[in-house]
Amino acid sequence: ALSVDSTMDHRIGDEILKGVADQYRKLRNTFRYLLGALEGYEASEAVDYAEMPELERYTLHQLAELDGKLRQCIADYDFNEYTRLLTEFANEDLSAFLFDIRKDRLYCDDPAWVERRAYRTVLDTLFHALVRYAAPVLVFTAEEVWTTRFPDAKSIHLQQIDPLPGEWTDEALATRFAALRELREDVTEAIEPLRREKTIRSSNEAAVSVPKGAVPEGFDMGDLAELFIAASVSTHEGERVTVSRSSDNKCGRCWRLLPSVSEDGELCDRCEEVVN
Structure with missing residues (x-):
């Protein structure tokens, strides 16, 4: 009621x-x-x-x-x-x-x-x-x-x-995250066609490139990869978000595609440290 x-x-x-x-x-x-x-x-x-x-x-x-x-x-x-x-x-x-x-x-x-x-x-x-x-x-x-x-x-x-x-x-922090969430929506929208085509199975496999001017101040590429739940993020001078499948190997524990994974199923540096 x-x-x-x-x-x-x-x-x-x-x-x-x-x-x-x-x-x-x-x-x-x-x-x-x-x-x-x-x-x-x-x-x-x-x-x-x-x-x-x-x-x-x-x-x-x-x-x-x-x-x-x-x-x-x-x-x-x-x-x-x-x-x-x-x-x-x-x-x-x-x-x-x-x-x-x-x-x-x-x-x-x-x-x-x-x-x-x-x-x-x-x-x-x-x-x-x-x-x-x-x-x-x-x-x-x-x-x-x-x-x-x-x-x-x-x-x-x-x-x-x-x-x-x-x-x-913290209004300044909120303003930065509001801009980040708008960019995240664009990234999600760009990833979706690749998921439908089964080029990638999840956003963890996506190598994302975003317009340089769209990145809010204070976020580095590692931050963006974590916040977008993507394999990697880079920037370019264009105006649209582009997505491709990452060429990195998949960690057998956290399922992220990372440069530190030598081959599919091996552990990334983070997981290696946690397990051992």
């Missing part, structure tokens, strides 16, 4: 119900991912904000923005907008962006490395924020999620939505 505009007559039908069910499923899947990714997380693993990579700090900026908007929705009793903002953040900013990019670090990095620890620190922050945000609109699901992780804790409905640190707001 909270996903519809209460100022207008309610409409009902199969398509509307399917849309609401899809919204709910995506939010529930976000919580399932968080619960799995945070298995075994301890406070001693946490990384200070200043030590976090830029992607994690950008995510905290987005969370701070969301927090302000949701608080305004509560003040205005606008739970239709509240539900929409929460769903969009989970789908577009987390599932389709942060989770997609960082799954490589979560699954393949050494658990002691600061990059992986920083990601899990942010996931823990997201969990505590999102389960509290969900509590007013997904009453039973929020309680189920909360007690799954903290079975001995008091009900989620007795928890406070605490203010977030002011240092998490």
Whole structure:
């Protein structure tokens, strides 16, 4: 009921119900991912904000923005907008962006490395924020999620939505990442025809070249390869993104195509270090 505009007559039908069910499923899947990714997380693993990579700090900026908007929705009793903002953040900013990019670090990095620890620190922050945000609109699901992780804790409905640190707001960083996400959409669009033609099976096999002037300040080619989930990224003087299949060999552990892999199935330098 909270996903519809209460100022207008309610409409009902199969398509509307399917849309609401899809919204709910995506939010529930976000919580399932968080619960799995945070298995075994301890406070001693946490990384200070200043030590976090830029992607994690950008995510905290987005969370701070969301927090302000949701608080305004509560003040205005606008739970239709509240539900929409929460769903969009989970789908577009987390599932389709942060989770997609960082799954490589979560699954393949050494658990002691600061990059992986920083990601899990942010996931823990997201969990505590999102389960509290969900509590007013997904009453039973929020309680189920909360007690799954903290079975001995008091009900989620007795928890406070605490203010977030002011240092998490970083407009300059957000502007750079907004430009990067636009470029990432262009890269994804350029990769898709090669996937349909089965020239490549995933973006991990793509050698991407982007217009030099389109690269936001502060990102090097290694950063872009990680953020685009590509084998490699280079620049050229043209105006369009171009993609080809990388000629590098595939790591047998992380499945990335990298120059350090001597032949398909061997380990890249990162995986060699982690395994040994």
